[in-house]
Amino acid sequence: MTTTSADPVTFEDALERYDPVMGMEVHVELNTASKMFCGCSTVFGADPNTQVCPVCLGLPGALPVVNARAIESAIKIGLALNCSIAPWCRFARKNYFYPDMPKNFQTSQYDEPIAYSGWTEIEVDGVSYRIEIERAHMEEDTGKSLHVGGATGRIHGASHSLVDYNRAGIPLIEIVTKPIEGTGAKSPEVARAYVAHLRELVLGLGVSDVRMEQGSMRCDVNLSLRPIGVTTLGTRSETKNVNSLRSVERAVRHEIGRHAAVLDGGNRIVQETRHWHEDTGVTTAGREKSDAEDYRYFPEPDLVPVAPSREWVEALRAQLPEPPSLHRARLQADWAFSDLEMRDVAGAGAMNLVAETVAAGAAPQAAKKWWLSELARYANEHDIAIDDVPMSPEQVAQVQGLLDAGRINDKLARQVFDGVLAGEGTPEEVVARRGLEVVSDDSALGDAVDRAIEANPDVAAKIAAGKHAAAGALIGAVMKEMRGRADAGRVRELILARLG
Ligand SMILES: [Zn+2]
Numbered sequence: 045m046t047t048t049s050a051d052p053v054t055f056e057d058a059l060e061r062y063d064p065v066m067g068m069e070v071h072v073e074l075n076t077a078s079k080m081f082c083g084c085s086t087v088f089g090a091d092p093n094t095q096v097c098p099v100c101l102g103l104p105g106a107l108p109v110v111n112a113r114a115i116e117s118a119i120k121i122g123l124a125l126n127c128s129i130a131p132w133c134r135f136a137r138k139n140y141f142y143p144d145m146p147k148n149f150q151t152s153q154y155d156e157p158i159a160y161s162g163w164t165e166i167e168v169d170g171v172s173y174r175i176e177i178e179r180a181h182m183e184e185d186t187g188k189s190l191h192v193g194g195a196t197g198r199i200h201g202a203s204h205s206l207v208d209y210n211r212a213g214i215p216l217i218e219i220v221t222k223p224i225e226g227t228g229a230k231s232p233e234v235a236r237a238y239v240a241h242l243r244e245l246v247l248g249l250g251v252s253d254v255r256m257e258q259g260s261m262r263c264d265v266n267l268s269l270r271p272i273g274v275t276t277l278g279t280r281s282e283t284k285n286v287n288s289l290r291s292v293e294r295a296v297r298h299e300i301g302r303h304a305a306v307l308d309g310g311n312r313i314v315q316e317t318r319h320w321h322e323d324t325g326v327t328t329a330g331r332e333k334s335d336a337e338d339y340r341y342f343p344e345p346d347l348v349p350v351a352p353s354r355e356w357v358e359a360l361r362a363q364l365p366e367p368p369s370l371h372r373a374r375l376q377a378d379w380a381f382s383d384l385e386m387r388d389v390a391g392a393g394a395m396n397l398v399a400e401t402v403a404a405g406a407a408p409q410a411a412k413k414w415w416l417s418e419l420a421r422y423a424n425e426h427d428i429a430i431d432d433v434p435m436s437p438e439q440v441a442q443v444q445g446l447l448d449a450g451r452i453n454d455k456l457a458r459q460v461f462d463g464v465l466a467g468e469g470t471p472e473e474v475v476a477r478r479g480l481e482v483v484s485d486d487s488a489l490g491d492a493v494d495r496a497i498e499a500n501p502d503v504a505a506k507i508a509a510g511k512h513a514a515a516g517a518l519i520g521a522v523m524k525e526m527r528g529r530a531d532a533g534r535v536r537e538l539i540l541a542r543l544g
Contacts, residue, residue, distance in 0.1 A: 055297050056229075058269070058304030064231045065277055066224040066296065067266035068175075070242055072217045072252045073185060073259070074117045079213035080184045081108030081151065081347075088258060092208035100213035102147030107346055110135075114215035115158070115350055116360065117251035118182050121217050122159025123361050124245050125177045132351045133158050135182070135344040144187035144207050152218075154341040157181035158350060164245070165369065166237045168230055170387070175238055176222035187212040223277065231300065236293040239263055240393060241368060243289075247396070248365045256287045257432060263292055267299040269307060278303070279313040283327050286320045288429045289393060295320050298327060375399060379408035388412075392420050393430050400437035406444040414440050418461045435464050442471040455528050456480045484531035486538065489522070492530065493538045496521040508543045515539050 079086055082099035098106035122129050136154035162177035188211055193203030219242065227234040243254045243261060254261040268280035281303070286295045299318070306313055317330035366374070372395070376386050379402070389398055394415040401411035415430070419440070423430045443460050446452045452460060452475060463474030475481055483489060496518045497504045506514040515536055522535045 053301050053304040053308060055301050058300050059229050061272060062269035062300070062304055062307070063225075063228065063272050063274075064296075064300050065268050065270065065280075066221075066227070066231055066235055067280070068219075068221045068224070068235065068238055069264040069266065069282075070219045070239060071262045071264075072121070072219065072242075072246055072254060073261070074114055074215040074217065075250075075252050075260075076111055076113045076117065076215055078111060080111050080114050080182070080215035081213055084213065086214050088260075090210055092206070092210060095210040096212070100146070101209060108151065110347055110350065111215060114182065115352065117215070117249070118158050118180065118217050119352060119357060119360050120249050120251055120364065121219070121246060122162065122180050123357070123364055124249055124367070125159070125162040125164050125180060125219065127159035127162030127177060127180060129352060129357050130156060130158050130160065130350075131354070132156075132349055134349045135347045136341045137344050138183075139340045142186065143205070144189045144209075144212070146187070146209060146212060150183060150186065151344055151347070152183035153181035158352075164238075164241065166234065166241045167369075167390075168233045168237050171230070173224075173227065173230075173234055173237075175224060178220045178222045180217055180219045183216050183218060185211050185214040185216050232293040232296040235265060235296045236289050239292050240289050244368045244371075244396065248368065248371065256289070259287065262287060265292060265295050265299070267296060267303065268313070269300065269303045278307075279315050281313060281316060281318050281327070282333065283318040283320050284330065288322075288432075290429050291320060291322055294325055295327065298325060302327065379412075381408065381412070385412065388416060392416055394420070397430065397437055397440075401440045401444075404438045404441035406441040410444045410447075411437075411440065414444070414461070418458060422461075422465055433465070434467065435461070439464055439471055446471060446475065450484070450531065451475070451481050453482055453528070453532070456482065480529065482531045483526060483529050484534045486534070489526075489530060489535055489538055492522045492525050493518070493535060493542065495525065497539070497542065504543055507539065512540065 076086060078084060079100055082097050084097050084100055085095045087095070099108050119129055133153065133156040135151050137149040138152045138154070139149045141148050157179040159180040160178065162180070163174055164177065165172055165174050167173070187207055187209040190206045190208065191197060191199045191202035192206060194201030199205065224234065246252050246254050246261070252260055256262070263286045265283045265286050266280045267283070268278035270276065270278040281299060283295050283299060286292050303313055314329070314332060316332045318327035319330050320327050365371070372386065375395070381389070389395055389412055392415065397415050398408070398411045401415065402408050419433050419435060420430060423433050443457055446460070447454065447457050459478060459480055460471050460474050463469070463478055464471055468474050468477060500518060500521060503514050503517045507518070518539050519532055519535050522530050523532065
């Protein structure tokens with residue numbers, strides 16, 4: 045039976061009849077220096093298969109040893125999500141074959157996760173949602189396959205495949221929510237806000253760089269619909285690797301419409317994984333998946349159980365940074381922003397960017413202004429997340445520094461942004477290359493002022509008669525001649541000095 049329908053249902057239409065239920069599974073790659081069960085480096089971007097050893101290649105006889113720092117990071121994440129921390133838990137083998145997994149099993153956790161039964165709270169448009177956390181467990185990452193010769197980079201049509209095991213064995217934490225219900229039309233935004241919140245929270249813990257574009261944070265979105273008023277859950281689809289905040293929101297929105305169309309057509313939803321296509325904004329079928337997929341889990345015999353002492357757990361709890369909600373309240377106080385301003389910044393996904401820009405020396409209002417105007421517009425026009433705008437918070441602060449120093453004006457600043465975003469270099473380099481610096485040198489300005497007075501004798505006469513407001517016309521003329529680069533305040537002084 046097919047899962048597609050000829051007539052897609054609009055999001056609004058779907059919500060009139062169906063109640064969406066979501067589940068989020070987020071993988072976070074930890075930033076430990078070495079892998080989960082061996083001493084190999086975890087540095088990103090090394091030549092293929094240069095960070096491997098008998099353990100992470102699964103060679104016979106190699107014995108794994110658990111990375112204590114990874115356990116510590118897992119406990120920190122669990123505590124930050126208000127989870128219980130297991131006093132004793134084990135790793136398990138998840139058996140399946142895949143070429144990028146050299147052991148033919150993944151060392152994971154099954155019925156004994158290190159952290160379980162937690163919760164966290166997010167906010168969307170001023171409304172709080174409590175998200176229940178089922179578990180956060182430890183596992184190892186797989187390697188990476190590269191399919192060569194096909195048009196799409198997928199295995200279909202490829203002439204051959206290459207595999208890089210550098211990533212095999214890097215520690216991961218998988219964070220799984222309980223079903224998220226009652227979010228209705230806000231579901232796409234709740235999903236996005238949850239992932240954004242998790243990102244902020246993990247970043248605050250310092251245990252991962254959570255860069256979605258590099259894959260150190262990866263999100264699977266489970267979604268099902270049930271007719272309004274029905275309490276049993278519908279069949280779900282699992283959209284894999286949705287790797288930007290914006291895509292999380294779009295994928296939920298798309299799946300709600302797709303499910304509704306299938307159900308309206310009298311068909312059944314197939315329980316399956318789906319691939320998300322960033323370019324077209326749709327999902328396509330992956331592999332069918334039953335609930336009781338038989339991975340033949342069994343406790344890992346080569347690793348001792350993990351039994352963190354209560355003292356250790358409490359010591360880690362005491363070191364936790366302030367939760368994001370408190371952090372945000374403190375930022376609001378520090379920045380003297382109104383609730384509305386904070387909501388605008390949060391809504392644009394620019395909280396950390398503004399914070400980093402302020403940390404780099406810009407005034408809070410200035411930092412907010414640039415991220416919510418020039419940079420938000422750029423992100424919008426290029427259809428990218430605001431985090432992916434090719435300009436750093438430091439560079440934004442540098443532009444503001446040039447403004448504060450009077451070396452450029454507001455209008456020129458916008459040209460500096462254009463230049464930096466176009467890849468022309470740092471703000472200083474753009475100013476130098478495009479010749480954007482404000483001219484406040486009296487000899488250059490004086491000549492232009494003289495020419496403006498000469499060309500506008502009537503205006504000059506008014507100013508000489510005491511009508512200083514008329515100076516604006518002459519300032520405008522000087523500005524025009526100097527292509528916006530004149531120091532307007534100094535021009536005014538020179539005009540008044542000559543005519544006063
Ligand atoms: Zn290794």
